[in-house]
Amino acid sequence: MAAPWVLHVDLDQFIAAVEVLRRPGLVGLPVVVGGRGDPTERGVVATASYAAREHGIRSGMPLRTAVKRCPDAVFLPADNPAYDVASAGVMDALRALPGVVVEVMGWDEAFLGVDTDDPEAFAAHVQAQVYAATSLRCTVGIGDNLLRAKIATGFGKPAGVFRLTRGNWFAVMGDRPTRALWGVGVKTARKLADRGLHTVADLAAADPAALAADLGPARGPYHVQLGRGIGRERVDGTPWVPRSHGRETTFQADLEDWADVRTEVAGLARTVAGELAGRPARRVGVTVRFVPFTTRTRSATLPAPTLDADVLAAAAAGVLDRFPTRRAVRLVGVRAEF
DNA sequence: TCTGGGGTCCTAGGACCC
DNA sequence: TCTGGGGTCCTAGGACCC
Incomplete structure (x- = not known):
């Protein structure tokens, strides 16, 4: 069998x-x-x-x-x-x-x-x-x-x-750094190292409750499972349903004038609206990356879900207005959530 | 090493309601 | 007057992945 x-x-x-x-x-x-x-x-x-x-x-x-x-x-x-x-x-x-x-x-x-x-x-x-x-x-x-x-x-x-x-997990992975795990990035690896957890075997033996205090109620215990090589066993073939769709642009030359930032956000919002493929946007988010690299986001729930480019552009403009700073900008993005 | 663009999920705090 | 606990939604940000 x-x-x-x-x-x-x-x-x-x-x-x-x-x-x-x-x-x-x-x-x-x-x-x-x-x-x-x-x-x-x-x-x-x-x-x-x-x-x-x-x-x-x-x-x-x-x-x-x-x-x-x-x-x-x-x-x-x-x-x-x-x-x-x-x-x-x-x-x-x-x-x-x-x-x-x-x-x-x-x-x-x-x-x-x-x-x-x-x-x-x-x-x-x-x-x-x-x-x-x-x-x-x-x-x-x-x-x-x-x-x-x-x-x-x-x-x-x-x-x-x-x-x-499970038969060769610890032989292959036990002595490797936690960063080798799918789902552990630089930041988490550093946090774990601060706790004395350097290797996959260290993480596997850690106390889930203690890690919950550091990484969050769900993430802490989840990461101990990662260390043990435990994860989902069933492959899911159901078609993916997108949660959001967005566009962002990094400018070759920073935008110094906030009026240009406004224009770019409106244009991106219209592009995104044209790519909604029949899924109405419920929320809209705007990302602004200031020079040199500070990234800020603002978002808002729309009064009603929409497919309309004018409505989405107006909403994105309203969200952009809530950014408190007006420094030079290297990237803007607009994202619709469904 | 002067750092894209497209996403997903989690967390935490506050608002608001009962 | 002072005060509880739970639930849900909204929002900003963090972290991670391809």
Whole structure:
């Protein structure tokens, strides 16, 4: 009788791989995708090819830093519609697999729920089918829950397969820093370290009630579970219902004049209104990033849910008026909540 | 290293009501 | 006059992820 497994499928250097597919001359070269493709502009790296990573280029790094590390890299603008198409091809290939439940996690990753006696063989089949359909390589993590499958993927990169279960959790993860866990970022890792909790094994042995005082009533105990490798076991294939939709813009030159900030917010609100896709906005939020990098948000519940661009723009303008400062601005954003 | 853009969920305090 | 406890909504911010 086949056992239930969770597989985490993660495309290798997805965005760079999509770009290389349509420009075969770039195979093996350092390729950096991000922003408008101009490394003298404000922008960050979305994905770097493995050749670019050898020069120390990483996702999230400013393009201006990336070009210093590798002046010869090929810089390309992000082409989101192309990645949407490529991603849809991958997800279709996954859904075509027999007997699987697919939970999409983003452009380049998904969880699969499958009953099988040989998860490694199934993983190899997944890789072959994805490659046949899209010419893209992926890594597959195998786990007895989503958390372990997700973390397993990191050990299988690139193009490999790795299995992580309750059986080998502490052997593989116990001595690693808490930061290695999916859901522990720099801030939380620092807080945990302040409590003397440095490794995954430390966290697993911590007192949930004590951590609740530090991290919050839900987060504290949840993080102890993370340390133990415990997480959701059932892959959920129900279609995702978006909670919000927004747009934001970083300006190449800071906006000094508040009238320009107003104009930009109104324009973004209209753009967002045009992308509501029939889901009325119940709340609207405005983000302002002041120079040098201080970010503030304000939001308001609308008198009535709306799809109307004029109404949303007026509401966003009203929210913007509540910002107390009028310093130079480097980014504004507008978000609608449903 | 002068730090994008798209999201999600949690937390905490205050308002307000019963 | 002084005072309770619970529930829910709103809002700002924090943290994290891809």
